[in-house]
Amino acid sequence: MFSRSILVSLTRGGYRIPLAKCYSSNTQVVVADDGRTLVCWHPxxxxxxxxxxxxxxxxVVNQSVISALNGNDKSDVSHLEALKEELAREQLMxxxxxxxxxxxxxxxxxxxxKTPMDRPYL
Known part of the structure; x- marks a missing residue:
């Protein structure tokens, strides 16, 4: 199918590896008409x-503090509403x-x- 010179080697990292070992059996390698280019097909x-x-x-169960603040379960942060703003800030920190x-x-x-829209139809 290929000439001997094509199957001789493929340079990879300084080592010469036979093409038959580099590619699967479905791969096809052809030399272009100019003889300087290898064309490979890998299905x-x-x-x-x-x-x-x-x-x-x-x-995934999210156990973070941020999820407690953003989630529907407000039991962890409901006590902050009764506190003064400064104490609530400290606890949130x-x-x-x-x-x-x-x-x-x-x-x-x-x-x-609040500026009115200049073009209300948009």
């Missing part, structure tokens, strides 16, 4: 249908390992200028 391997079923999904500035309200969002 996708055929996989039996039985092996194509999806993997079962594992439910300790729970989430952040600075106190993360828990201050942002006045810019409340006082943002």
């Amino acid at each position: 996708e391997p055929e996989v039996p249908y039985e092996l194509t079923s999806p993997l079962p999904k594992e439910e 300790k729970m989430t390992f952040t600075t106190k500035h993360r828990w201050f309200p942002r006045p810019g969002k409340r006082e943002a200028k």
Whole structure:
């Protein structure tokens, strides 16, 4: 199928490896018309249908403090509503390992200028 010179070797990392060992039996290697270029064809391997079923999904239970703050279970943070703002901030800092500035309200969002839309049809 191939000439002896093509099957002699393929250089990989300084070693000469026979082409028959480098590629599967479905692979085809051809020399182009100019004689300086090797053209290789590697078909996708055929996989039996039985092996194509999806993997079962594992439910991941998130035990982090952040999920307690964002989740539906408010039992861990419900006691913070009764505390003063400063004490609540301190406890949130300790729970989430952040600075106190993360828990201050942002006045810019409340006082943002509400401009009317110039093109209401969009």
